[in-house]
Amino acid sequence: MKKNTRKLLFLLSSPDYDSTKLPLSVVKELFSHLSDGGFRSWIFHLRKQGEVFVEQANQGPLIYLTAKGERSVSKLFPALNSQWDTWEGEWMLLLCLRAPKGDKQFRYLRQLLISEGSLPLSRGSYLFPQACSEKVRHECQLRYADSVALCTVNQWVLGLESPVIITYYDLDTLARLYSSISESIDRLLMQNDTKNRLIRKHKIQLFSEIDRLFECVQDDPGFLAYYFPDVQGVRGILPKIHQLLLL
Numbered sequence: 256m257k258k259n260t261r262k263l264l265f266l267l268s269s270p271d272y273d274s275t276k277l278p279l280s281v282v283k284e285l286f287s288h289l290s291d292g293g294f295r296s297w298i299f300h301l302r303k304q305g306e307v308f309v310e311q312a313n314q315g316p317l318i319y320l321t322a323k324g325e326r327s328v329s330k331l332f333p334a335l336n337s338q339w340d341t342w343e344g345e346w347m348l349l350l351c352l353r354a355p356k357g358d359k360q361f362r363y364l365r366q367l368l369i370s371e372g373s374l375p376l377s378r379g380s381y382l383f384p385q386a387c388s389e390k391v392r393h394e395c396q397l398r399y400a401d402s403v404a405l406c407t408v409n410q411w412v413l414g415l416e417s418p419v420i421i422t423y424y425d426l427d428t429l430a431r432l433y434s435s436i437s438e439s440i441d442r443l444l445m446q447n448d449t450k451n452r453l454i455r456k457h458k459i460q461l462f463s464e465i466d467r468l469f470e471c472v473q474d475d476p477g478f479l480a481y482y483f484p485d486v487q488g489v490r491g492i493l494p495k496i497h498q499l500l501l502l
Contacts, residue, residue, distance in 0.1 A: 259286060260301065261331055262469050266500075267307065267320045268328040270335055270490035275497050279309060279316040285462060333372070334475035334489050342386045344416070344481055346408040349391070351379035355402045364403070367394060372476045374423050382408070384478055417482055424476050430483040432471050437487045439464050440495045453502050461499050468492060 263282065269275050283294055298318070301307045306324040309316050320328065328335065349368065351361050358364060361379070369375070371391055373383035383391060385407060395403050421427055443457055443464075453461065472489045479488050 256327070256331070259289075259297065260306070261473075263301070264306065264320065264324055264328050265332060265469055265472060266465065266496075267318065267324065268332070268335060268493070269497070270337065270493060276310075276317040276319040277497075277500060278314065279318050281500050282318055284458070285465070332472050332475075332489075334472055334477040334479070335493075336477060337490075338386050339477045339480060342384065342478055342481060344409075344478075345385040346382050347385045347388050347391075348376075348406050348408050349373070349381045349383070349395070350404040350406075351402070352404060353402050355399060357398065361402075364394070364399060367391065372424075374420070384476070386477075421482055425474070426479055426482055429471060429475060429479055430486045432467065433479070433486055433488050433492065436464050436468050436471070437492050437495075440492060440499070443499055444495060447499065447502055453499065461496070465496060468496070 263286070266282075266285070267275050267277060279298070282298075286294060286297075289297065298307070298309065302309060304323075305321055306327060307318055308321050309318050311317075351364070354361050368381045368383065368391065371383060371388075373381040373391070375381055392405065395405060439460065443453075443461055447453055447457060468489060475489060479486065
């Protein structure tokens with residue numbers, strides 16, 4: 256899926272996967288690098304694919320996600336999933352024992368584990384959040400039942416959990432970026448709380464922060480709040496961006 260499409264689906268999403276309706280004219284401004292014809296062709300293609308819907312309203316066309324688009328968002332951006340609100344730091348440990356004939360070097364399994372955001376502790380051992388392990392568990396039961404061992408990790412006996420997790424997923428950097436974006440968005444909200452529309456200067460600032468947020472969410476594993484509870488992440492920032500876009 257191309258970057259423009261991923262970015263649009265992200266902007267049309269909300270933390271609970273409900274679709275947000277945005278004026279098509281606002282979306283056109285956000286993707287102003289596209290020609291008029293290119294923009295129309297792109298939106299037509301997304302509608303044909305069933306990712307978005309465009310409806311006519313008194314104030315002009317509105318665009319929002321279809322059910323298929325919402326499913327795409329859930330796969331692309333795990334940090335938007337509300338399951339992390341109740342996650343309490345439960346991890347699963349996978350140990351590779353004997354490679355099966357169909358995957359002699361565990362290559363497919365390793366690719367799956369990395370794509371799912373697992374932390375490689377050492378050769379043949381991986382750590383991943385229990386909250387997002389359903390796909391991994393299903394594959395292990397289907398293809399690797401006699402080849403791997405899975406166990407839950409609810410308590411660290413020796414060593415500190417936080418430095419390992421924070422360093423591998425670079426959560427320090429992510430927390431700083433989210434804090435900076437959140438502060439900028441809050442300033443824009445304060446500057447425009449009594450106005451009906453954003454001035455050009457503020458729009459440029461907003462679009463810049465949207466770009467920064469989009470880059471962050473692609474690297475966000477979802478559990479930032481557990482290790483940095485005082486940092487407002489993407490699920491808190493996105494609704495404020497919608498508020499500004501609708502001015």
